[in-house]
Amino acid sequence: MDLKTGEIEKIIYGFLPKEEGYQSTVLSAMNYSVKAGGKRLRPLLMMETYRMLLDGPDDAGSNGLLHAFMAAMEMIHTYSLVHDDLPAMDNDMLRRGKPTTHAVYGEAMAILTGDALLNFAFETASKAVCEAAPDKVSPAAKALAVLSRKAGIYGMIGGQVADVEAEKKGESLEKDKLHFIYENKTGALIEASMMIGAILAGAGDDTISMVEKVASNLGLAFQIQDDILDIEGDEATLGKPIGSDEKNEKSTYVVHHGMAASKDKVKSLTESGIEILKALPGDSSYLVELMEYLVYREN
Ligand code: GRG
16 A cells, blocks of 8 residues: 655645754754654645545645645644653654654653644644735734744744753853743744734734833843742742752753843833834833833732
């Protein structure tokens, strides 16, 4: 029986991420896991059911929609295997005759690889939905694409990968990498939250970009304030012990720039974010107050 493995792998591999950037380890682990083999049964079933029932032009196949969903399905399948092989589950060291993802990359990275594959599946599919009809992308489709991208390897998961790896190596972070971690690990979900609000309200691309900038400032200020509270906060108000960054020898914004400069940075990020907010249409007073409350918080 011809399982068309070569044809399917050619399609799926075209959707895999390039192994570059501060989060490259997880990207290489994702590619290792997907390329480790397997029957490719699920994308084969999808493709052949599509071909069987196709009545009319091959739109989904030719514009990449079907192919994107085939790749997404194999990513989800691969994620389930990567997580199932983890020490906390089956603790298997070999799959398809090759070392499992956690055997090669370690447990933390294998957990993140599974997370990344699951998320990238939805990112790949929602991106393809937007690209299938670029002139008439609905706000709902656009919001879904932002949600999945900002949560994933080019957002929160990417930031966490760089952070976990640096902490494990006891690395003193260079400025760019620290910014990448803050922007993605903390900022990405804050950006997505505000951007999705804007998209669903029917805002245009320029407004969405301004909202993204406000949220990026808020995310960065929020994280720097978190670093400050870890040193100067009150344990009872915070509800957690202070000093954990120092204990874990974490390279934070305060470690790099000092306490006074960190407080100045929180202030300037907040002020310029508020300036952009005030330039946007509508009543920004609640969001201005919320932004100030969040960055100057004590817990
Ligand atoms: C960790 C969320 C999570 C779920 C785990 C899929 C799964 C659930 C565990 C994997 C172990 C297993 C035997 C699941 C049953 C489904 C199954 C038979 C998977 C193997 O699929 P194949 O044969 O694998 O298509 P290949 O290697 O050919 O891709």
